[in-house]
Amino acid sequence: MKQLTPVATPPSYIDIFEGIRDKKNILARTALAVAEAAIRSRFSDYETRLAANTLQGMPDSALGGIRTELRSCYGPNVGMKALKKAIKEAQPKGRLIWCPFCGATTPGSHDHYLPAEKFPEFAAHALNLVPSCTRCNSTKDDDWLHAGARQYLHFYRDTIPVVPYLTVAITSDPVARAIAANFAVQQAGMSDASWALLETHFRKLKLIELYDSYSNDLLNSVLRSARSYINAGGPSAASFLANEAQDDANLYGDYGWRAVLLRGMSVHPHLNQWIAWL
Ligand SMILES: [Zn+2]
Structure with a gap:
């Protein structure tokens, strides 16, 4: 169980997102472009909070009105395929043979650390996409926070102390x-x-x-x-x-x-x- 390496920047995470957005159909693209300033602000907040270990205080999303368009950015499109490839290639060879969450099975999916249902704007944020097996992904699901405390390791953020735990x-x-x-x-x-x-x-x-x-x-x-x-x-x-x-x-x-x-x-x-x- 080891920390993962975040996708390198540049391009910034918001630029990666906007690259995905710009390949969407005109209706989705327009709806997302209208909310550009709000999405940029949320991306910046995510990155600041992850670095400061205050992700647990992330305010609720105010972008529910374009939830469908935001979540569709995670779908099968060229930009998302490239992002998933970049996430894989950022890791040392062999690290992703096993799911980072459990270390026991093959990581065939990506967990949205902040659940996409509640935080649709992070559906295509590189730091919110953690390779995961389907078992860990479905177990965690929306259950990331309880009584103000994060419930699962965030593998781009949390280091696991080198002690015999x-x-x-x-x-x-x-x-x-x-x-x-x-x-x-x-x-x-x-x-x-x-x-x-x-x-x-x-x-x-x-x-x-x-x-x-x-x-x-x-x-x-x-x-x-x-x-x-x-x-x-x-x-x-x-x-x-x-x-x-x-x-x-x-x-x-x-x-x-x-x-x-x-x-x-x-x-x-x-x-x-x-x-x-x-
Ligand atoms: Zn797993």
Whole structure:
């Protein structure tokens, strides 16, 4: 779970939006052009608030009258296609193999961090479009704010402290030859504000349950790879897993769930026994 890189400017985010707008049909284009000053002001407000971490205080939209035209800018058009490509290309290679929100599935959609239903003017703002899997996108939906506090990490804004916030306990049953991983999330010395945001992000997206469930397949496939590595003359399963953990950590953070699991396996006293069970 790591911060994403925002699309580089210039062109400014409002210029990107207006490029999309200018490809719309004459009716939509005209309606949007009439509101140009108001949209520009809102874009500026979004960018200022994101930088200052005051996005949670964003006033309601006053542009509901052109909601349809604003939201249509997110539709299948050349400009939006180019923006989505730019978002992808701004990231280090491999970062978007997994959804930034969960780190567990393929990001096949874009979440509108400020929901497009309530904030239609940000439907095509580059900083409001966060690559996401459909599960995270539909779970988050309009639920971004509660009692004045943001509920989910904003991956262009929030840094995840490099502290061991995610832990795993790996247990095995020699009779059933079964291995299970149980994850937990903890404050681990991060500030109360960082923890509050991370905790709601994990709880609302049910990430611990997701990791516990997905780790079954990962455990087995990684143990098979480790066995192949040893059979091909590799020094040890532990070194194989430690290297795999480091590769994953480089892309998704030291405490992404895969890195935590692979590292936990690499130092586990029963590792070689598990491989013998395969
Ligand atoms: Zn996801």
